Amino acid sequence: MPGLSEFAQIALPVAIHETLTYRIPDALKDSVRLGSRVEVPLGPKLTTGFVVGLLDEATVDAKKLKPIRSVLDDEEPALIPEIIELCRWAAEYYIAPLGEMLRVSLPANMAARGKREAILADPTSAQIQPHDQPLIEELRKRPLALSMIFDEMQVSRSAIARLRDAGVIAVRDRLRDAEGVRYDRFVILESEAGALTPKQQGAVDTLRARGGELSVRALEHAGVSAAVLSALVKKHVVRIERRARRHTLDAFLAGLGDAAAGEIRYSAEQRSAIEAVRTTFGTFAPFLIEGVTGSGKTEVYIELMRDVVKRGEQALLLVPEISLTPVFASRLKERFGDRIAILHSNLSPSERYDQWWRARRGEVDVAIGPRSALFTPFQRLGLIVVDEEGDGAYKQEETPRYNARDLAVVRAQFRKIPVVLGSATPSLESRENAARGKYTLLRMTKRVEARPLPDVEIIDLRKERAEKEDKGFVIFSSTLKHALREVFVAGEQAILLINRRGYAPYLLCRECGHEFRCRDCSVTLTVHRRVGQLICHYCGLRKPIPSKCPLCGGEVLQPIGFGTEKVEERFLREFPGVSVEVLDRDSTRKKGSLVAILDRFRRGTTRALIGTQMLSKGHHFPNVTLTGVLNADSILGYPDFRSAEKTFYLLTQVAGRAGRGELRGKVMIQTAFPDHYAIRHALHHDYEAFYEEEIRFRKTFHYPPVTSMIAILFRGEQLNTVERAAADCGRLLEEAVQPLAGTRIQGPAAAPLARIKGVWRYQILLRSPHRSALRRAVEAVMLPRKWKGVDVAIDVDPINIL
Numbered sequence: 001m002p003g004l005s006e007f008a009q010i011a012l013p014v015a016i017h018e019t020l021t022y023r024i025p026d027a028l029k030d031s032v033r034l035g036s037r038v039e040v041p042l043g044p045k046l047t048t049g050f051v052v053g054l055l056d057e058a059t060v061d062a063k064k065l066k067p068i069r070s071v072l073d074d075e076e077p078a079l080i081p082e083i084i085e086l087c088r089w090a091a092e093y094y095i096a097p098l099g100e101m102l103r104v105s106l107p108a109n110m111a112a113r114g115k116r117e118a119i120l121a122d123p124t125s126a127q128i129q130p131h132d133q134p135l136i137e138e139l140r141k142r143p144l145a146l147s148m149i150f151d152e153m154q155v156s157r158s159a160i161a162r163l164r165d166a167g168v169i170a171v172r173d174r175l176r177d178a179e180g181v182r183y184d185r186f187v188i189l190e191s192e193a194g195a196l197t198p199k200q201q202g203a204v205d206t207l208r209a210r211g212g213e214l215s216v217r218a219l220e221h222a223g224v225s226a227a228v229l230s231a232l233v234k235k236h237v238v239r240i241e242r243r244a245r246r247h248t249l250d251a252f253l254a255g256l257g258d259a260a261a262g263e264i265r266y267s268a269e270q271r272s273a274i275e276a277v278r279t280t281f282g283t284f285a286p287f288l289i290e291g292v293t294g295s296g297k298t299e300v301y302i303e304l305m306r307d308v309v310k311r312g313e314q315a316l317l318l319v320p321e322i323s324l325t326p327v328f329a330s331r332l333k334e335r336f337g338d339r340i341a342i343l344h345s346n347l348s349p350s351e352r353y354d355q356w357w358r359a360r361r362g363e364v365d366v367a368i369g370p371r372s373a374l375f376t377p378f379q380r381l382g383l384i385v386v387d388e389e390g391d392g393a394y395k396q397e398e399t400p401r402y403n404a405r406d407l408a409v410v411r412a413q414f415r416k417i418p419v420v421l422g423s424a425t426p427s428l429e430s431r432e433n434a435a436r437g438k439y440t441l442l443r444m445t446k447r448v449e450a451r452p453l454p455d456v457e458i459i460d461l462r463k464e465r466a467e468k469e470d471k472g473f474v475i476f477s478s479t480l481k482h483a484l485r486e487v488f489v490a491g492e493q494a495i496l497l498i499n500r501r502g503y504a505p506y507l508l509c510r511e512c513g514h515e516f517r518c519r520d521c522s523v524t525l526t527v528h529r530r531v532g533q534l535i536c537h538y539c540g541l542r543k544p545i546p547s548k549c550p551l552c553g554g555e556v557l558q559p560i561g562f563g564t565e566k567v568e569e570r571f572l573r574e575f576p577g578v579s580v581e582v583l584d585r586d587s588t589r590k591k592g593s594l595v596a597i598l599d600r601f602r603r604g605t606t607r608a609l610i611g612t613q614m615l616s617k618g619h620h621f622p623n624v625t626l627t628g629v630l631n632a633d634s635i636l637g638y639p640d641f642r643s644a645e646k647t648f649y650l651l652t653q654v655a656g657r658a659g660r661g662e663l664r665g666k667v668m669i670q671t672a673f674p675d676h677y678a679i680r681h682a683l684h685h686d687y688e689a690f691y692e693e694e695i696r697f698r699k700t701f702h703y704p705p706v707t708s709m710i711a712i713l714f715r716g717e718q719l720n721t722v723e724r725a726a727a728d729c730g731r732l733l734e735e736a737v738q739p740l741a742g743t744r745i746q747g748p749a750a751a752p753l754a755r756i757k758g759v760w761r762y763q764i765l766l767r768s769p770h771r772s773a774l775r776r777a778v779e780a781v782m783l784p785r786k787w788k789g790v791d792v793a794i795d796v797d798p799i800n801i802l
C-alpha cells in the first residue's frame with residue numbers, strides 16, 4: 001500500500017545502544033505505528049521492541065532484515081511521542097540504551113522478553129526412556145520454560161536435545177505480553193433482530209436497561225444462564241469481548257482515615273508560592289520550594305494541581321515511596337475523586353496495567369507515584385511536582401540509572417510547563433541550581449497556624465557512661481531515659497530510631513578477636529537473636545549463631561553494637577509495663593503487618609515504637625511528643641561525600657515528624673559528634689546554614705554539584721579479570737580526559753563494598769567541570785569495549801558510590 005512504511009526502527013530493552021531495523025510485513029503495515037510495541041526476533045529469541053522510527057528505505061540489504069512478528073498493542077500505540085522524546089534525551093544523558101529507557105517508562109509486564117519453552121509433541125514415542133518420565137508427566141500438564149527445566153528440574157541439556165531430535169518434544173519461543181493482567185468478559189448488545197425465546201428476550205432487556213453492556217458475571221448474577229448467553233451469541237444478538245480488568249484502589253486507600261483537612265485559609269507564604277507558580281502556567285518554569293516541614297507545601301501542590309486541572313490539563317505528583325505515604329494519596333483522592341491514578345509499588349501487575357492505561361486513555365487528570373510515574377503517558381500535562389526532591393529514591397540504582405527528579409525538569413522543558421521541586425532539605429544540586437538562577441527559589445519558613453517547630457536537643461555521647469555489658473556503646477543516655485519516663489507518665493507516646501535491624505551488627509570472639517563475616521560479601525554478619533541466626537544483610541546468607549569460635553575454640557562470643565532487637569530488649573528492662581513494638585524490615589515482612597503495627601501505634605495500644613528509617617517519613621502521630629535518635633552518627637562515617645547531606649536530611653525528616661499535632665514535640669539526638677555542622681544545623685532547622693557550609697566543602701574538594709560526576713562500576717566473579725578491566729579502562733580514560741582541564745580520576749580501586757554476593761566490585765570515579773565533554777569522553781572509551789566476565793555499569797550523577 002502506498003504511503004505506509006516498509007521498515008521500522010526498533011529500540012530493544014537489551015544492552016544494545018543502537019536501534020535495529022526490521023521489515024514490516026504487509027499484513028502489519030496498517031497497525032505498526034510510531035510508539036507501537038511489537039514482537040520481534042532477536043537472535044534465537046523473541047522480545048518486545050518499541051517502534052521509534054518508520055522508514056521507506058533501509059540502509060542495509062532489505063532481504064537480510066528480519067520481519068516484525070506481531071503488534072502487541074490493540075488500540076493506540078503504548079508510547080506517545082512525548083515519552084519517546086524524553087527517553088531519547090535520557091538515554092543519551094545517562095549513557096543507557098534507548099530500549100532500556102523505554103522499558104522503564106512502561107509497566108513491567110509490557111516489555112516482556114521471550115521465553116524458550118518445551119511442549120510435548122509425541123507422548124507415545126518409543127524414544128522416551130524411563131528417566132524421562134517425570135519431565136514428560138509435567139509437560140502433559142503444560143508447556144515449561146527451558147530455564148525452569150534446566151535449573152529447577154535438573155534435566156540435562158543433552159537430554160532435551162535428544163528428546164527434541166526424536167520428535168518427542170518441540171522447543172518454541174513464546175513471548176507473554178501483559179502477563180498477570182486479569183480480564184473480564186463483557187456481553188455487548190449488537191442487534192435485536194430475529195425471534196427470541198422469553199428467556200433470551202429477558203436477557204436482552206436486562207442488557208438494554210444497563211446501557212447495552214454488562215460483564216458476563218453480572219449477567220449471570222441477574223439470572224441469565226450460560227446456555228441462553230451462548231444462544232444469543234450464535235444468533236449474533238450479542239457479542240462477547242475480553243477486556244483488561246478495571247481495578248479500584250479502594251482497598252489501598254481504605255482505613256487511612258483522618259486526612260480530611262478543614263477549611264483552609266492559606267498563609268501568606270503559601271499564597272505567594274501559589275501565585276508565583278500560577279503565573280507561569282503554559283511556560284517552562286522550574287521552581288524549588290524550600291519549606292520547613294509542616295509549612296504547608298503539600299497544600300500548595302494540591303492547590304496548583306487543582307488549578308491545572310481546571311485549565312483542562314493534567315498534573316503529575318512524584319513522591320519517593322508512596323506505600324509509606326498513603327495519607328498523601330487519600331488527600332488527593334478527596335480532591336480529585338476517581339480522576340486520579342495511583343501508581344505505588346505494591347500494585348499487582350493487573351492493577352498497575354489498568355492504572356497505566358487509564359492515564360494513557362486520558363481518563364484521569366492526576367497521577368501520583370514513585371519515580372517511574374514520571375513517564376505517565378499524559379498528553380495534556382500542565383504541571384509536575386516532585387515532593388521531597390532530595391530523596392535518593394528518585395535515582396534508579398540499576399540500568400538505566402536515571403534520576404526522575406532531574407528528568408522531571410527535562411520533561412517540563414520539552415512540554416513548556418512549570419515544574420515544582422519541594423523539600424525541607426533540598427538536594428545540594430537543586431539548591432545550587434537556584435543559587436545560579438536556573439530555578440526560582442520559593443522559601444516557606446514558618447509552620448502553618450504558627451505551630452512551633454519541635455525542640456531539638458543534642459546529647460553528647462562522649463559524656464555518657466555506657467553500661468558495662470554494652471562494651472562502650474550507649475543505647476539510652478540518662479537524659480533520654482529521663483525524658484522517656486516523663487512521656488510515659490504523662491500518657492504520651494515516643495518514637496525511637498535506630499538505623500539498623502537485628503540484635504547487633506557483629507559478633508566478636510573475645511579470645512582471638514575473630515569477627516564473623518559473610519563468605520560472599522565484604523561485610524560482617526548481623527546477629528539476630530530472636531531467630532538464633534547470623535544473617536548477611538546483603539546476600540541473605542544465614543547460619544546458626546555458633547557457640548564457639550571456629551578459629552580458636554573460644555567460648556566467649558560477644559555481640560558488638562546494637563540494632564532494633566537489642567533496643568527492644570533494653571527498653572523492656574528499663575520501662576517495664578510500657579507497651580512497645582518494632583517496625584523494621586523483619587517485623588513487616590508479612591503482608592499487612594506494616595499497617596497493623598502503625599495502626600496499633602496510632603490508636604495508642606502501643607506506647608513506644610522502635611523503628612529504622614522506614615519510620616522517619618510521612619507518618620503523622622498526634623500523640624507522639626518525643627522522638628529519640630539513638631545514633632545519629634551511623635551515616636556520618638560512610639566514605640561518601642554526601643554523608644553529611646544524608647545525615648542532615650534524615651535528622652530534619654525525623655524532627656519534622658514530631659509535634660505536628662496539638663502537643664509540642666521534642667527530638668533528642670544522641671551523637672558522638674555534637675559539633676559536626678550537619679548535626680548543629682539540624683538542631684536549629686537551619687537548612688540555609690547547612691547549605692552554606694556544605695557547598696563550601698564541595699567547592700574545596702571539587703565534588704558535585706560543583707563538578708559533574710560519573711561513576712564506572714566493574715563487577716565480576718574473578719578478582720583478577722575485574723581488576724584488569726578496571727585498570728585498562730583507567731588508562732584509557734586517563735588519556736581521554738587529558739584535554740579536559742580540572743578533570744579528576746579516582747581509582748580504579750576496590751569499591752567501599754568490595755564484594756557483594758560473591759561478586760567483586762571495582763570502581764572509577766570521574767569528576768569534571770565540563771559536564772558534556774566528560775560524558776562524551778566516557779562514551780567514547782566505554783561503549784565500544786567489552787570485557788569477558790566483567791559487567792560494566794556507567795552511572796551518570798551517581799547517588800550511591802558505596
Ligand code: ADP
Nearest residue numbers: 261264265266267293294295296297298299448
Ligand atoms: P508540608 O508538606 O510542608 O510538611 P503540609 O502541607 O502537609 O506541610 O501541612 C501540614 C499540616 O497543616 C497538614 O495537616 C495540612 O492539612 C495543614 N495545613 C496546611 N496548610 C494549612 C492552612 N493554610 N491552614 C490550616 N491548615 C493547613
Ligand code: ZN
Nearest residue numbers: 518521536539
Ligand atoms: Zn553476604
